[in-house]
Amino acid sequence: MIQYVLRRLLQVIPVFVGTTLLVYYMVFALPGDPIAALFGDRQPNPAVIAALRQQYHLDEPFWVQYGLFLKNLFTFNLGNDFTGQPIAATLGRVFPVTAMLAIEALVIQGVFGVAAGLFAGLRKGKLFDSTVLIASLVVIAIPTFVLGFVLQLVVGVQLGWAKPTVGSDASWGTLLLPAFVLGLVSFAYVLRLTRASVIENMNADYVRTATAKGLSRPRVVLAHILRNSMIPVATYLGANLGALMGGAIVTEGIFNVPGVGQKLYQAILRSEGPTIVAIVSVFVLIFVVANLLVDLLYAWLDPRIRYDK
Amino acid sequence: MTSNYQADHYVAPIDETPLLATDSVRTDQAPLSLWAEAWRKLRRRPLFIVSVLLIVLLVVIALFPGLFTQVAPNDNCDLQFSDGPPTAGHPFGYTFQGCDVFSRVIHGTQASLSVGVLSVFFVLVIGVTLGALAGFFGGWLDAVIARLGDIFFALPLVLGALVITQLPFFKDNKSVWTVVMVIVLLAWPQMARITRGAVMEVRNADFVTAARSLGVSRMGSLLRHVLPNALAPIIVLATMELGVFIVAEATLSFLGIGLPGSVMSWGNDIAAAQPSLRTNPAVLLYPATALSITVLSFIMLGDALRDALDPKSRQR
Numbered sequence: 001m002i003q004y005v006l007r008r009l010l011q012v013i014p015v016f017v018g019t020t021l022l023v024y025y026m027v028f029a030l031p032g033d034p035i036a037a038l039f040g041d042r043q044p045n046p047a048v049i050a051a052l053r054q055q056y057h058l059d060e061p062f063w064v065q066y067g068l069f070l071k072n073l074f075t076f077n078l079g080n081d082f083t084g085q086p087i088a089a090t091l092g093r094v095f096p097v098t099a100m101l102a103i104e105a106l107v108i109q110g111v112f113g114v115a116a117g118l119f120a121g122l123r124k125g126k127l128f129d130s131t132v133l134i135a136s137l138v139v140i141a142i143p144t145f146v147l148g149f150v151l152q153l154v155v156g157v158q159l160g161w162a163k164p165t166v167g168s169d170a171s172w173g174t175l176l177l178p179a180f181v182l183g184l185v186s187f188a189y190v191l192r193l194t195r196a197s198v199i200e201n202m203n204a205d206y207v208r209t210a211t212a213k214g215l216s217r218p219r220v221v222l223a224h225i226l227r228n229s230m231i232p233v234a235t236y237l238g239a240n241l242g243a244l245m246g247g248a249i250v251t252e253g254i255f256n257v258p259g260v261g262q263k264l265y266q267a268i269l270r271s272e273g274p275t276i277v278a279i280v281s282v283f284v285l286i287f288v289v290a291n292l293l294v295d296l297l298y299a300w301l302d303p304r305i306r307y308d309k
Numbered sequence: 310m311t312s313n314y315q316a317d318h319y320v321a322p323i324d325e326t327p328l329l330a331t332d333s334v335r336t337d338q339a340p341l342s343l344w345a346e347a348w349r350k351l352r353r354r355p356l357f358i359v360s361v362l363l364i365v366l367l368v369v370i371a372l373f374p375g376l377f378t379q380v381a382p383n384d385n386c387d388l389q390f391s392d393g394p395p396t397a398g399h400p401f402g403y404t405f406q407g408c409d410v411f412s413r414v415i416h417g418t419q420a421s422l423s424v425g426v427l428s429v430f431f432v433l434v435i436g437v438t439l440g441a442l443a444g445f446f447g448g449w450l451d452a453v454i455a456r457l458g459d460i461f462f463a464l465p466l467v468l469g470a471l472v473i474t475q476l477p478f479f480k481d482n483k484s485v486w487t488v489v490m491v492i493v494l495l496a497w498p499q500m501a502r503i504t505r506g507a508v509m510e511v512r513n514a515d516f517v518t519a520a521r522s523l524g525v526s527r528m529g530s531l532l533r534h535v536l537p538n539a540l541a542p543i544i545v546l547a548t549m550e551l552g553v554f555i556v557a558e559a560t561l562s563f564l565g566i567g568l569p570g571s572v573m574s575w576g577n578d579i580a581a582a583q584p585s586l587r588t589n590p591a592v593l594l595y596p597a598t599a600l601s602i603t604v605l606s607f608i609m610l611g612d613a614l615r616d617a618l619d620p621k622s623r624q625r
Contacts, residue, residue: 018460026472137612141605143556145563146579146597153590242465249467250560268471268566276475280468288463 008295012288017070019284023277024069025062073285078278087278090263097170098248098259104172104179105244109187110237117194117233118226124199133195136188144247148181148254165256178255182247186240193236197229204228230301238294245283343541347617357613363606370415371422380412382573401595404578405585410592413578414599420574421603424485424558425551428492433547435493436500441539443501444508445531451505458498466557467564469495474566483569488561492554503546507539514538541618545611552607559600575600 053059060068072078078087120129155177156164162177201207202225210224211217245261252261260279267275351357370377380399386408395402401410443454461469470491473479479487511517512535520530561567562576570577575596582593 014456015459015463018456019463022460022464023472026476137608138601138605141552141608142601143559143597143604145560146601149579149583149586149593149597153586157587242468246465246467246560249471249564253564264471265564268475268564276471280464280472283465283468284463287465 005296008292012292016285016288019288020070020073020281021066023280023284024066026277073278073281078282079274087275091260091279091282094258094260094263097175097257098252098261100170100172101175101179101182101248101252101257101259102244104175105183105186105247106237108180108183109190110233113187113190114194114226114230114233117191118198118221118229120191121195121198121202121229122221122225124195124202129195132191136191139184139188142185144181144185145250145254147184148178148251151177151181152254166258167256168258170257170259175257178251178257181255182244182251185247186237186243189236189240190233193233194229197232198225201225201228227301231298234294234297234301238291241290242283242287245287343618347614350617351613354613354616356609357617360606360609360613363602364610367418367422367603367606371418374416374419378409378412378415380409382408382412382416402589402591404582404592405589406581410595413573414575414595416573417575417578417596417599418603420485420568420572421555421558421576421600424488424492424568425555425607427485427489428496428554428558429547429551431489431493432497432500432550433543436497437504437536437543439497440501440504441508441531441536444505445512445527445535454501454505458501461495462498464495466492466495467560470557470561471564471566474561483567485568485572488558488567491561492557496550496554500543500546500550503542504539507542508535511535511538545615545618548607548614549611552604552611555600555604555607 050059076088076091078091116132120132123129152164155161163174166174166178206228207220207224210220215224248259248261249265250261251257252259253265256262260283264276264279266272267279386404386406388406391403391405399409399411401414404410404413439454439458443451464472473491473494474487479491508531517530517534520534521527525533558567558574559576559579562574563580565580567576568574578596579593579600582589582596586593
């Protein structure tokens, strides 16, 4: 097991280096001289410029700068945004909000998606099953930002059941509506995946064995059918984390949630290259690590996969 | 009677289990190919028929918007109608700028469909080529393509697009083509992975070995025998991705980093309608509905195709 974790970690390194290299190279190619920008329209002393360039390592070759960027990324020394605020401090403030939003969305799509998929799969071909199948297609087809606006208008403004915008008081309760919007599209995918997987496993030999040896129906369903059906769902949830991050940008923008996504959205509007790259790099890091964790989860879900070859 | 049960392998005499009518094979007929059987199945599915009709309608709208509206989308904007209700000849009302919403929804079809179709075309060209080469030849080529794909795969679509669109080239040349380039750059690995898997499944089939032993070159057997038999999952993914890419374009345009404001698109119109959401939601809902229906028809088509082409679901 430990051997597998190590090998898998080694595989992550080239992916992470490649991706950050790609991202960093793009910032490197961004127009403008950051040092000249520091002085506005004043003409600074060339000696000052040289000193500053050295201080920010701008006189070093590309590879050295990239190495420093990686080092800074791992020590969370992400530099300053255009207003002079350290990006790391801002991230520390906005990150918990997005984490709350993501956890709520994950619970909605994971728990409810799996439950509804299990229910539909066990009753394949019945009314509930076919209704859910069509409804999930419709949900998948509605883009997150359309769904966000519609629910903001209907639930938030017209019905008044929830606050249409979150603002500064982000709590589990106020984030429920944005999290619902964020989780709904993937909810439909999780549901369909679970359903297909349950239908496939329902007729497996081990399920018949479990029933034949006298286990109760709930135990057969939960411990045998469901657990074995979770493997594709876990893969999907891991790979889908990227879409969740993209969705968070849109959702937080619509509902005015003070999270990472909104920070990123503002940075785009103001074309703040360094902030964008810092946040995207952190997101990529999370994405890669999360998918590593999903791979490790397989061993627990399916004891046949032991990773000891 | 008892002697039958003592035997290790009980084989029933033929007269005890007469062949059923369904077991007989009609040898005078060629067996249906995967495609013919899929077509027979699809013809009877309402989901397939509805989605194909919708897509045909959308393509006609995109190619000939003039057939559906005589109002020019931009020329007749009049601020005295700002956010106005529907009037005769203007069934969807007016935007904040006093433009006709119906005309803008009709004319916006073209941008969405062309981004979707062009992106899928180039994703197919790059993804299928690289995936087929990786799956068929294996070895170092497979390793290099897989790692390269992993790098782009680790960049989620919206996040990657945020960074790429900050590059001066993309910032200065915003157009349908730059949006297509961003989408293709970030989306080809998934197509390559699916193709690689499908090709590897077919690679060692008997008919491929037979073709090779008859003297067909490696490249020839890949193109003529392996790829045509690995097409099913590729077609399903391509159909689904058409819908996904249309959403991606709208999302990027909505975030202000997609199509330029001069191009009429549903994403741009939804973004422009955002400020008047509470006073005049219709302006936002019409392009949003058009977008959702378009995506729904491609997702439905992909779903129907998967059901028809998936050999696993055929057995059930």
